[in-house]
Amino acid sequence: MREKIIFVLAGICAVILSLDLYKILLVLPNEKDQGAIYRIIYFHVPSIITGFTGFFVALVASGMYLATRNLKYDAFAAAVTEVSLAFATVVLATGMIWGRIIWGIWWTWDARLTSMLVCWLIYAGYMMLRRAIEEPTERARLSAIVSIFGCVDIFIVWKSIEWFRTQHPGPVLSVREGGGMAPGMEAPIYWNWVALMCLAAILVMVRMRQEDMSRQIDSLRRMAHTY
Amino acid sequence: MDPRNFLYMFYGFAAAWLILVVYVVFLALRDRKLRAELDRVRRMVEDSEKRVP
Numbered sequence: 001m002r003e004k005i006i007f008v009l010a011g012i013c014a015v016i017l018s019l020d021l022y023k024i025l026l027v028l029p030n031e032k033d034q035g036a037i038y039r040i041i042y043f044h045v046p047s048i049i050t051g052f053t054g055f056f057v058a059l060v061a062s063g064m065y066l067a068t069r070n071l072k073y074d075a076f077a078a079a080v081t082e083v084s085l086a087f088a089t090v091v092l093a094t095g096m097i098w099g100r101i102i103w104g105i106w107w108t109w110d111a112r113l114t115s116m117l118v119c120w121l122i123y124a125g126y127m128m129l130r131r132a133i134e135e136p137t138e139r140a141r142l143s144a145i146v147s148i149f150g151c152v153d154i155f156i157v158w159k160s161i162e163w164f165r166t167q168h169p170g171p172v173l174s175v176r177e178g179g180g181m182a183p184g185m186e187a188p189i190y191w192n193w194v195a196l197m198c199l200a201a202i203l204v205m206v207r208m209r210q211e212d213m214s215r216q217i218d219s220l221r222r223m224a225h226t227y
Numbered sequence: 228m229d230p231r232n233f234l235y236m237f238y239g240f241a242a243a244w245l246i247l248v249v250y251v252v253f254l255a256l257r258d259r260k261l262r263a264e265l266d267r268v269r270r271m272v273e274d275s276e277k278r279v280p
Contacts (some may be wrong), residue, residue, distance in 0.1 A: 035232040040239035047243065086250040091244045097239040101232060199247070206254055213261040220268040224275050 002209065006202050013198035020188045020195065028185060040098045045173070046193035047090040048116075050200050052154055054084030055123065059151040062144035074140035075215075077147055077206035078130060083200050085123045090118060103167065112168035119157050122150040135136040 024042050031038035064070070086172045095113070096106045101179035107113065133139035161170050172180035173189070 036236045037232045037239070039236050043240065043243040083250075086247060090246050092240045093242040093246060097235055097242060101235045135237065138265045201249070203254065206258070210254070210258060210261055213265055217261070217265050217268050218266075220272050 002205055005207055009198040013195045013202070016191050016195040016198075020191050023188050028188070034102060034225075037101045038159050039099060040094050041172075042188050042192050044094040044098065045189050046089060046196045047087045047094070049193050050196040051084045051087035051091060052158070052198060053197065054080045054087065054151060054204075055119075055154055058084065058147050062147040063065070065140055065144050069137070071136060071140055071215075074136075075211040076204075076208065078143065078167055079211060080203050081123055081126055081147065082207060083203040085127065086119070086203070087196065087200065087224065088116075088120050089122065092116065108167050111164035111166035112157065115153060115157045115160050119150065119153045122146065126150065 020042070024039055026040070030036050058077040061073045061080065065073035067076065095116075099108070100106050126143060129146060130139055131145055131174045133142065161168055169180075171177065174183075174186060178216070
């Protein structure tokens with residue numbers, strides 16, 4: 001069943017991405033001031049929404065773990081956080097490449113960029129913490145606490161472009177009342193988000209299968225030690 | 228307009244997919260390692276069961 005869902009999601013993802021790439025590269029015109037480089041937004045913004053959706057899901061799963069002490073929620077939170085961290089890395093990399101052309105610099109300590117880097121470091125710390133603690137319940141409890149704290153930073157990243165008017169552009173999407181893009185230019189962002197969410201779901205399912213295998217290995221090891 | 232504009236757009240797209248591909252390779256390698264470990268532990272349990280009188 002899991003394999004079937006993975007194939008269906010992979011198909012949806014491939015179709016949407018192919019159509020979107022065609023539209024982004026061959027149909028949409030260059031932006032008046034930025035030229036071709038503005039197209040990075042079609043991966044930058046969907047990646048951050050995918051990443052943040054994942055971190056939020058991990059927050060819910062971590063809260064569920066703390067409420068029920070069921071390790072399945074912890075495994076799910078770990079899987080979702082790891083995948084979301086990959087998307088957060090995409091956001092930082094694509095943003096730096098865009099900044100190199102538009103601002104003339106790879107990096108600046110602007111409020112949005114700095115809070116995003118802090119967010120990345122918090123969740124990278126979450127993954128390191130999980131490797132450092134052997135005892136499963138202690139690992140799950142501390143990871144859940146880090147995940148909950150991490151979500152506070154997500155809110156700061158989200159609002160930073162409204163609170164501080166520094167280097168990073170302000171809201172451009174119409175859903176945030178930015179209104180800086182023509183409707184035809186905005187739609188591929190949402191379609192790419194759907195495609196990346198499908199990809200993220202596939203990666204989480206693969207990662208969950210690995211969590212199942214790890215649990216099986218642990219229980220078999222315990223069984224072997226009883227003989 | 229910066230003449231490197233199109234080239235850097237390509238770098239941006241390439242970086243996004245490269246990061247995701249590296250992560251997928253990392254997942255695939257871990258999957259292989261876990262499967263090998265699972266087989267090894269299963270064999271260990273079977274051997275232990277055979278040895279118990």
